[in-house]
Amino acid sequence: MNILAISGSARGSSTNTAMLRAVAEIGRPAHDVTVFSGLAALPVFSPDLETAQLPDPVQAFVDMISQNDGLIIASPEYVRSIPGGLKNAIDWLVSRDEIINKPIALMHASHRGDDMLDQLRIVLSTVSARFCQDLFLRFPLMKMPPEDIQHKLHEPANRQTVSRFLTDFAAFSAR
Template identity: 55%
Template sequence: MKFLAISGSTRRASTNTALLHALQAAADQTHALSVYDRVGELPVFSPDLELDPPPAVSALVQAIADADGLILASPEYIRSIPGGLKNAIDWLVSREEVVGKPIVLTHASHRGDDMLGQLRVILATLSDRFNEELFLRLPLMKLLPDEVAAHLSAPRHQEEMRRFLDTFANYCKPA
């Protein structure tokens, strides 16, 4: 199964991005997981550019088209979705590559429920295959990326992440 894990953070030392890299490292041979951590490089969405999108947008769209499923992780900014992630989603709204694409969330904090609620509404609108029940939350706030990797290398976290990926892979299979 081929997954694309999208980080909603533009911060280089993001715990959510580090969580996605830990998921990538935990994946076994049956799952290929790529991490997309470049939402900050996307130009501001403009409907005028949708027919001929900028190269950065085309690259994201192609990565989504190539994936069997999407895993999103995002920080919360002032109880909301960060602008970079919202901008990335805006680029996808009228595209067919995301319609029917299996999507799940993971989160690297014990808080952020307001943002997660908003994101769930948006993702359920974006794709009819958004799975709200399948959710991986690991409280990693205030850890640096190296600390996240070390923390998540513990056997119980490795098993939890593999179980999450296996469950998502089963969900991604055609009915």
């Protein structure tokens, strides 16, 4: 299965991005997980820019979504809400067909952030008919450097949890 793992953070040393990179490694070879951490490159959404020729970074993002079988999104919360960059990326997809039937699941790299997750669940269930509320994976990784996150997720129990999550997501996506 080809999965696009979208990091909701624009920070270079993002906890969520590091978690998704570890998930991508654990998923091989059964799942090809590509991590997208380029939200900062997307211009601010405007319906005026939704023309036959999308801005290049947006077109590349849309193409990535189209080329993958499913999406996993992992995001921090900012002021108890969805980060602006992630909401902007979703706004670019609202009137497009690529997201409507795309299987989507959530991961989270913190023990907190439930307000943002609730908001994100509402948004994703609005834009995709295949958002899976029941598939959710959370690891308390806040303030850990990327190399420690890598090590933590490769521990046998966590590795097994990630593998089971990916297998469950693949099964959901195949339905």
